[in-house]
Amino acid sequence: MENCERLGPENLFPQRRLFMGVGLFSVAVGIPNWLDVAGRMEAVQSRTVSRIGMPDVDMVKKMTDQFEELYGQFGGRRSRPMAARFLANTVVPYLHADAFDGVRKAMLSAASLLSYLTGWMAVDEGLHGLAREYYAKGLELASAGADHLTYCRVLRGMSVQAADLGHGEIAVRLANAAAATSAEAGPRMSAFMAGQQAHSFAVAGEKSSALRSIMETERAVDVAESGSGSFGGYGPATLAYHAAQVRYALGDVSGSIESLKLYFQLRGPSETQVSGIRFQLMLAERQLELGHLEAACATWSEVLDKYPAMHSGRVDRRVRAISRLLLPYTSNGLARDISERSRHLSRAA
Known part of the structure; x- marks a missing residue:
């Protein structure tokens, strides 16, 4: 199997022309609703590679579920390369295969969801340009497959990315476009x-x-x-x-x-490990912001116990920041201990 992760982003998919030529977030910013996009979409052109059926669609969906579970437990560094290879080497050829119309639309929908998920994983790694491309492809595939649900989910994912990067106005436009698309x-x-x-x-x-x-x-x-x-x-x-x-x-x-704190009281078994650790790191930083040093160190200590199993860029960046945030508190033994642990674990990671 070709290892597409060794290649540049331009080679992640055969037929580069299928990507929209867009800048960061611009896909939906100028596209307020589903019909505007759907009316301009070209159907994905079929090539005679093989004939596919619903069992192939089901396989793609199950693999996507597996990638999502793997990401939720460990983070994007572990799951994205596998998802990207599967998307490029297995799913893209399916999109060029012979199929009945219903099967083709179902495969386009499944491919769209996988492309969105791969983009979400790329965001976790801090690869925002690459995530943008996966999101753009996800919108295109969802539109071609008449999958409104995934279409608005991708728009929402783009809004999450923009908001987390501090681009409030763009995040609003994307979130509003997603909400308008899912109005019913x-x-x-x-x-x-x-x-x-x-x-x-x-x-x-x-x-x-x-x-x-x-x-x-x-x-x-x-x-x-x-x-x-x-x-x-x-x-x-x-x-x-x-x-x-x-x-x-x-x-x-x-x-x-x-x-x-209420989130942690209410979260159930379906909440992912990666999200829980990310939100604990947020909590510790905000506790320290209010001067609650002991509370922040206690929260960080819980995170550092779990950190060695993580493969998440967002978690890595916040763990690396701990020693910097604790610099003003080097006279405190607890703070020194947490700072040293974070530095040691960051180097090991």
């Missing part, structure tokens, strides 16, 4: 979208819109929790995380800490 969705998906809108508005400094959106998220979660079904694992724990992000972006550090 049920309450849990509405919460999934509104929570990201709230965070984006807060990063953009739009306080009233952020508070309105987080209230919409709360109402949607209440409705969803009274019923059945799920989307994207969104529930009370994720709501607490979004509330923490909104509060922090609006300057309420203490409230953000309260919401993060």
Whole structure:
């Protein structure tokens, strides 16, 4: 099997022309709704490689689930290379194979979700340009496969990326585009979208819109929790995380800490290991920001116990920052111990 991870990003897929020629985040910024994109999409051209059926689609979906589980446990460095190779060497040829129309659309949808997930993993590694390309491809494939759900999920993922990089205005436009695309969705998906809108508005400094959106998220979660079904694992724990992000972006550090603690009280077994460690690192940094040194060190200590099993760029960067953040506290024995542990583990990683 060809190891495409040794190649440059331009070789991740055969037929480079299938990528949209876009800048960072610009795919959806100028595309407010599904129909505008769908009307301009060219169908993915078929080549006679082989004939595929629904068992092939099911296999791609199951492999995507496996990659997502692997990422959730260990991080993007471990899972993305495998997902990228599978996408390039197995899924792309399927897109050129003979198939009935229903099978082809299902394969396009499955490929879109895998491309989105691979982009999400690239964000975890800090490879934002590469993530942009996977997201762009995910939008194209979702549109060609008439998969509204994955289409808006990719838009939301792009908004998460923009918000985490501090691009508030772009994050808002992407989150709004995702919400508009999913306007007919049920309450849990509405919460999934509104929570990201709230965070984006807060990063953009739009306080009233952020508070309105987080209230919409709360109402949607209440409705969803009274019923059945799920989307994207969104529930009370994720709501607490979004509330923490909104509060922090609006300057309420203490409230953000309260919401993060609530997240840890509410998170269930489906919450991923990587997310939990990332949010603990956020919590420790914010505890230190308020001068709660012992609390911050206790939180960091829990993280460092789990850190050796991680392969996450975002976790790596925050662990490396610990010793720098603790420099003003070198006279404190607990702080020195945590600083030394973080440096040692960072070198080992």
